[in-house]
Amino acid sequence: MTQAQRAVWLGFGLLLLASLYPLWRRHAAESRNLAVSLAVEYDAVETLAAGEGIPLDAAMQQLKGAGVDTIVLNEETIADLIGQGDVDLLATSVRASSADLSDPSPKAIRLTSIELRNESVLPRLQRGLVNRFGDRVGRIEPRSGKISLPELPLAMVRSTSINLSPEQVSLARQFNFQIVARLGNPAAASETSLRETIRWTAEYGVLAYLPLGDQVLGRKDLLPVVVDELRRKQIAYASPEFAKIGGDATMLTMADDLVIRLHTAQLAELEKLGEADIVDRYARAAKERQMRILLVRPSAGSTASPVGAFAGTLRKIADEVKSDGLVIARPHAFTDPKLGSLVPIGLGLVAAVALTLFAFGFAAEIAGGSLPARWMAALGVGLILLAGAGLGRTVLTLLVSVITPALAIFVAMEWLPALDRLPGLMQALARSVLASALSLVGGLYVAATMTGLPYMIRAEEFTGVKVAVFLPIVLVGCLYALRGRDVRSVMAAPLTYGAIVTGIVLAGVLGLLLSRTGNDGVGVSGIELVMRNALDRYLFVRPRTKEFLIGHPAMLIAFAFAATLGSGTNRSGTNRAGPDRRTLVLALGLAMGAIGQTGIVNTLCHGHIPIQLSVVRIGLGLAFGLLFGGLAWLAIAAILPKWRRFSENGSGEFATPVNGAAMGEERRIG
Secondary structure, three states, X not given: OOHHXXXXXXXXXXXXXXXXXXXXHHHHHHHOOOEEEEEEEHHHHHHHHHXXXXXXXXXXXXXXXXXXXXXXXXXXXXXXXXXXXOEEEEEEEEEOOOOOOXXXXXXXXXXXXXXXXXXXXXXXXXHHHHHHHHHHHOOOOOEOOEEEEOOOOHHHHHOOEOOOOHHHHHHHHHOOOEEEEEEOOOOOOOHHHHHHXXXXXXXXXXXXXXXXXXXXXXXXXXXXXXXXXXXXXXXXXXXXXXXXXXXXXXXXXXOOOOEEEEEEOOHHHHOOOOHHHHHHHHHHXXXXXXXXXXXXXXXXXXXXXXXHHHHHHHHHHHHHHHHOOOEEOOOOOOOOOOOOXXXXXXXXXXXXXXXXXXXXXXXXXXXXXXXXXXXXXXXXHHHHHHHOOHHHHHHHHHHHHHHHHHHHHHHHHHOOHHHHHOOHHHHHHHHHHHHHHHHHHHHHHHHHHOOOHHHHOOOOOOOOHHHHHHHHHHHHHHHHHHOOOOHHHHHHOOOOHHHHHHHHHHHHHHHHHHHHOOOOOOOOOHHHHHHHHHHHHHOOOOXXXXXXXXXXXXXXXXXXXXXXXXXXXXXXXXXXXXXXXHHHHHHHHHHHHHXXXXXXXXXXXXXXXXXXXXXXXXXXXXXXXXXXXXXXXXXXXOOHHHHHHHOOOOOOEEOOOOOOOOOOOOEEOO
């Protein structure tokens, strides 16, 4: 073993050791947050009960028995009171007195009044109007059943919030439901108004606040006021997944200790899903993405017992959630893992050492020799200094996510000559497992750097996902396609139609993979969607398609190909036979294999997904991928003799390994 090889093995070992403590702290924080709430909307239950013709409390009782423990209540406004017939809003105009009686167009004064038809709503009206308009509305005392208001825009009066309905709150308490309050963000609200709104809501003993509309309360400038008052009243912030709500990202950053993530589905989405898919969707949101409030809406459609059908779906969701090791109970925000400031710096230094060793060893292999020691020292010092800066740690994490998959394939392909004595398929399996293990170490390091509340609630995410996914693929492909050749002569060579077509196809494949990476990528096909649903239903967690169907099988086939036919190069990088199909096939196979390795790292780049779940997903993907790759290689091996004859070059050299020789060495036949 050379000095460079020892250094690289040491670098991987240090990466693993540096990742263990942060990951343990992260896992402990995730394990303390297993309570999931099953929530429904009051308005939806009221509609179902009316449609079935049963009392509302009877419907609530059925849902309670199905596992529901939380109810979502919308704030009411004066417009709601008007619609319910509790009040009327009257507006009249009178002529203003004027000293000049000859004035042809005297100013008109608009008088607004609220006529009470239900005296019990008066306290809420008074509090809501004072909260919204302050001293402008005076004492708001009714006279002859009417409340006179100053000249105010009617739309503002109608939209004035009077907070939650006491009757709805009373019914929720009757069934021991937790309450999530939905509050809108009024235009031009003052700091005093916002604080009073939260204090009023807190009097109902709510669990969490959920935005109503497309903005959070207090957006934009008064968000710190809202966060401060929520903390004072110990009210959580329910952040809805996938919703485009103005100010939500800022709330996640400012109030990470208050955030409970919520998952729901719109009616348009539910219409496309069967009951089994609906149940699976909500259960996976809780298990895989740590959603802790599941707001379930009834799907549209006619049925003999709407409440009973909805209760049946809710019961199945509750059972599925429990079977995943979670509990239906009062949810809470994540506890901070509290790693301390020295841990990220230490991780950055370890990453700097590993990157230095990799840069030296990998560059030396490409150059076919070695780099001066002073260059290596300068690179190491530079990376260590970079690690001392906050941005430097981010850059180092991105670099580790790029180089570890590429280095994993290089190490598995070029090192450990003792594996050469194994049969071709067994050797390929051993090298595939080794490469995946090294990539896993890099992914665990990235996951360790994302230990903290901002990553758990997705306020912060790993930056550079697309770079980390595709740059290693390009690096591996180019290295093995050009290795041992004069790059200048390759670039000066004339283009062929085959090279052009191959380049276009490869660019299209990479473009498709790029478009499929991330949450905003193109959608999946119908066949793939069916396959995903089946895997989700029958496996503990679904492995990534590109890993077990493309990356891992291609990697195993490439290693088996090299073990059986040779790589076309020796370990020093000198191509004895010159350019041939073997070299290009191997480079393409290893590049495709890098898809699986970058997938391993990328799976661990999601801080909001439980760490143990990501590791299980990687293991299942590798197991299925190696199984499919092994079966494919057995089929390919049957046609290799024909391929050998087809690949014979003008000198009569074949890629046939000599018994006991190192991989890639050739013999002359003929």
